[in-house]
Amino acid sequence: MDLFIIIETRLLTLIEGVLTANIFDWGSHACVDLYHKRTIIEIYRMSCKKMQRPWRVDDFDAFKERMGFGDKKPCFRHKRALLFVDNSGAGVVLGMLPLTRGLLRRGTEH
Numbered sequence: 001m002d003l004f005i006i007i008e009t010r011l012l013t014l015i016e017g018v019l020t021a022n023i024f025d026w027g028s029h030a031c032v033d034l035y036h037k038r039t040i041i042e043i044y045r046m047s048c049k050k051m052q053r054p055w056r057v058d059d060f061d062a063f064k065e066r067m068g069f070g071d072k073k074p075c076f077r078h079k080r081a082l083l084f085v086d087n088s089g090a091g092v093v094l095g096m097l098p099l100t101r102g103l104l105r106r107g108t109e110h
Contacts, residue, residue: 008069011067011102014102015063018096019095020047020051020094021044021093021094021096022091022095078106078108079109081103081108083096083100
């Protein structure tokens, strides 16, 4: 597999992780039931499988271009990034920390 495709797939996986991890913030009865019946990781994996593009608000292609994984080259490296998180432990651990790590790997300052 082409390294470019692997990196692009990783970027999509990071964004899907952020979106999927937010199910814990919904507070719906269904999410609470899932939480009591399964582990957080099982809920996360199940949600990832169900989350298909296009999403309701789907700007991933524009984001991908901005990150340098589209037709435009060279790859843009953000000097700094400001990430907002809320009080959801699962959202931070399963979504924002992996995204932060991915940005750091690309050279974003810490």
